[in-house]
Amino acid sequence: MICTNLHDLLxxxxxPLNEEGSIAMIDTxxxxxxxxxxxxFIETFGNHIRFFDDGNTFLHFYSxxxxxxxxxxxxxIKNIADANGLTFNDSSELEIWCTD
Numbered sequence: 369m370i371c372t373n374l375h376d377l378l379x380x381x382x383x384p385l386n387e388e389g390s391i392a393m394i395d396t397x398x399x400x401x402x403x404x405x406x407x408x409f410i411e412t413f414g415n416h417i418r419f420f421d422d423g424n425t426f427l428h429f430y431s432x433x434x435x436x437x438x439x440x441x442x443x444x445i446k447n448i449a450d451a452n453g454l455t456f457n458d459s460s461e462l463e464i465w466c467t468d
Contacts, residue, residue, distance in 0.1 A: 385409075400428055412468070420463035427460075 371382035371392050381395040391411045398406035406425070411418045425445060430436050436445075442456070449456040454464050 382410075404428060415468050417466050417468055418463055419466075420461045423460045425462055 371384055371389065374380060374382040374394070380397075383393045383395070385391045385393055391409065394408045394410060396406055396408050398408075400406060406421070409420050409422050411420070426436065426442075429445075434441070436442055445462070446456045448454075449462050454462045457463055
């Protein structure tokens with residue numbers, strides 16, 4: 369199960385989202401400037417682990433009226449992702465993969 373010992377290791381709360389425990393949401397202390405929280409999701413695929421935002425970063429800006437309908441308007445998200453070792457995928461999610 370993903371959440372086992374996560375609180376003890378990192379000091380964050382982890383909430384399993386399926387019965388197998390292969391996907392979970394992590395409560396983080398990260399917030400957008402307006403105070404909205406930034407949850408991080410974690411999912412396992414064999415010995416691979418994916419950390420992702422489930423599209424919440426894109427939706428945060430889009431729901432505040434930003435027009436993100438063209439590639440050039442998404443560049444700021446992609447630049448942030450690239451600068452921090454993340455990928456902004458075709459599903460509008462920020463993600464990073466690792467192995468356990």
